[in-house]
Each structure stands twice: as structure tokens, then as C-alpha cells.
Amino acid sequence: MFANLPLTALRSFESAARHLSFKAAAEELHVTPTAISHQIKQLEHTLGLALFDRLPRGVALTGDGRRLFRDLHGALLEIAQSLAALQPQRSTGRLTVTTTASFAALWLIPRIGGFYQQHQDIAVRIDTGAQVVDLQQDASVDLAIRYGGAVPAGLHRHGGLREHFGVYGAPGHVEAEAAKPSPTLISVEWGESQLYECTWQTWCDRAGVDWMKPGGVMRAYDEEHYALHAASAGQGLVLASSVVTAGSVERGLLAMHRPDITVPGETYHVLCVPGRERHPPVKAFLRWLDGQMGEV
Template structure:
């Protein structure tokens, strides 16, 4: 049934497609770039279609190449999992999760202890450098936790955590918040006006004119910095219900006008279809779904 499958060429193709580089695939497979090119050309000749577009620097997948890569990558993950399950003494599992620095610091890391209690043999590595990651191309990443309202049709949407935004401050700040125009704290993302729009929407809903009255606005690049500034009493912060939850539970921050909230976006856990069957990934996604329920 499988005698005619060019297994060696398909393995080389998967590596080259994942790296988008014949040179990187050669290094991974311990062969020469010329050998990778030869295997790919033979596969293209066998299939009768071009799988890569050769560029001055590197290669790009064609539509047919994309289709084959997605199927091959998932199939090889299944094979690798099957082999792991047959090993008499499998090594402790591990997975890599990419997310934002603020989500990792304010939500994920404080709760990982509960995951380790249930799965002591699984190690979670967190990648929070902020660089965009293509999960189909970067096999190092098992799970991405992404923020926004976008849809990711080529990825498995494992679970989703929605949020609202409210205003919070230290107990001392909350005690005097209604007596004068307060100092305000916000987050300034280079590619988003979410916080600016959110402050305006909250002020409109609350019936206050802080922005028109020239309230001092202190801006930070990261949500974790903004929350620390609020804890230190520097002003009132507009914050995500997700990000502020631990600070509120610990009494470091209190909500101001808790009846007034504005809609936010959501965090979504994503992975390449098929990856969710890998035991460490399956355990992590199941734990995440319970935490987000």
C-alpha cells in the first residue's frame, strides 16, 4: 500500500518547508544542501507540480507545497507520538508556549504551579519575546496564546478566555478617586489604540470628563508595568479583568466603579492541528481549558 511513497524525499521536503530553507534543512538532517535540493526536485518531478518557488535568498512554498506540508507535518507528529508511546521508559515530556510577556507574567506563570502539581513530569517552556510566530513553520512552538479578535482558520482553536476592561487603583487611590481629577495610567502598544479607545469608552459610560479636564496620562509599553505603577499609587489604571485578577485577589488593587466596564478582546490557545494529540500538549490544553472555564 505504501511501497510507492517516496518516504525519504517527503521527510526532506517537510524539513525544508518548515524552515523555508534548504540550507537549514540540510543542517537538521546532516546532509548537504545539494542533497536536499536533489530530493526536492525528484519529489516535484514525481508529483508533477512545483512545491517551492526559488527566491534569490531562500525559498517559498507554492499553494501545492503549503497543502502537502500541512498534511506531512501533522502525519510526522503522529508518527513521533506513536514512537514515544512505545518507548519503555519515555523521558519527561515538555512543551513550548509562546505568548506575550504581560500574559506570561500576570496570568500564566502564577498559575503554572497548579499544572505542575497535576503533571510533575511535564516541563513548560515560555517564549515571550513578542516576535510573531508561524506555528506551521516553527516546529519548536507547541502552543500559542494569542490576543485579539482575529480568526486563525488554519489552526486548532483549543480554548478561549474573554475579558472586560475596568478601572483599578491602590486602596489609597480608590479612597480619594471621586474627589478630584485623578492621574491616569494606560498602556501604549505600537500597533493598537485599544487602551486609548477604552479610556474614552469607560469615561463616557461613567459620566466623567477626566480626559477633557486634562487628566495626566502616564503611559507604559507593557501591561505588567502599568499594573505595578497602579499598585505603587501612581494613578488609576485601565486594566483587563484577566491581567488584574491576581492583584485584586491579593488586595493590591481595588476596582473603581466596578459596575462600569467596557468590552475587551480575548486570549485564544492555538496549535497546529494534530499537535493537540501529543501527551504534554494535550495535558496543558486540558488544564488551560479548566482554568479558563
């Protein structure tokens, strides 16, 4: 049934497609770049189509190449996981999760102790780098928890966490600040800096207040956890997500003003390469996430 599968060529293609480099694939597989090129040319000849566009500097996958890579990467990953599961004394489970610094600091890390209590044999590495990780290219990352936007083609989405925005402040201070004609407003400036400004205006319109009038005090931070720390210190009112404020509200560091008024936000998506969700450590982490995300 599988006698004619060009396994060596497929493995060479998968590595070259993941790295987008024949040289990097050669280093990974301990062969020469010429050998990688030869294997891929043979595979293209067998299939009767081009898998790579050869560019002046490097290579890029064609549409057919992207399709083959998605299917092949998932299949090889399943094979590797099956072999690992058969090993009688396999090492401690590990997984890597990439997400934003704010989500990690304000939601994930305060809760992850519960996961370790249930799974002491699994080590979780949390990556909060500024660059968005391409899960189909970087096999070292198991899961991504990403904010908003459409789910990229070719990725598996597992659940999600929907948010809404409200106004928060320090307990014992929030109502006094809100009673001022021009309270100090705390916001966040991301790459999409208009998100908070527009949401502040929407909240004010729904509440029937004119806090966004010219001359008002607006203090902005580039990370949500800075904005929440400023609000909990009594420095003003913060417009914040129900997701990232949940822990601070539970610990009595923040209180919500006008709980009856909220503005819909985005969804935190949990993403992985198809097939990775069946890897035992990843499967255990996803099952734990389901329980936690259902609580917010």
C-alpha cells in the same frame, strides 16, 4: 497501500518547508543541499506541480506547497509522538509555550504551580520573546497563547479567554482618586497604542465623566504589569483587562472602580499546529488551561 509513498522526498520537503531553506534542511537531515533539491524536484515531478518558488535569495512555498506542508507536518508529528509513546522508558515530558510577557507575568506564572502539582513529570518552558513565533515553521514551540486578532489559517485553536476592561486602583485610594475632577490616569502604549486611548474614552462616556479632557494627567507604560504596579502603588487609576488584573484583585493589591461599567475587550487564543494537541504533555496542559480559563 503505502508502497508508493515517496517517504524520503516527503521528509526532505517537510524539513525544507519548515526552515524555508534547502541548506538548513540538509544540515538537519545530514545530507547535502543538492540531495534535498533533487528529492524535492522528484516530488514536484511526481505531483505535477511546483511546491516552492525559487527566489534570488532563498525559497518560498507556493499555495500547493503550504497545503502539503500543513498536512505533512501534522502527520509526521503524530508518527513521532506515537513512536515516543511506545518507548518503555521515555524521558520526562516537556513542552514550550509562547505568549506575551504581561500575560505570562500576570496570569500564567502565578497559576502554573497548580499544574506542576498535578503533573510533576512535565516541564514547561515559557517563551516571552518579542517576536511572534510561526508555529508552522518552529517545531520547538508547542503552544501559543495570543491576544486578539483572527486565528491564522492552518492552526488548531483550543478554547480561549475573553476579557473586559475596567478601571482599577489601590484599595483605600481608588475612590478618593476617582472623586477628583481630573484623576491621574494610567495607560499602556503598545504597537497598537490607540487601543487604550479609545477604550479609556469609551469607559468615560459610559461612566458619564470627563476625565479625558485636555490638560488631564495621563501616564503611559509599555507593559501592562508596569501600569498595574503603578496603580497598586497609589499613583493613579489604571484601565486594565479583567484577565491580567484577576490575580492582583484576589491578593488585595487592586480594587475595581465602578464594577458596573466595563468595556468589551479581545480574546486570548490558545493555538497549536494540528495534531500537536494530542501529544500527552500538551494534552495535559490544555486540560489544565481549560479549568483555569473557566475561572476568569
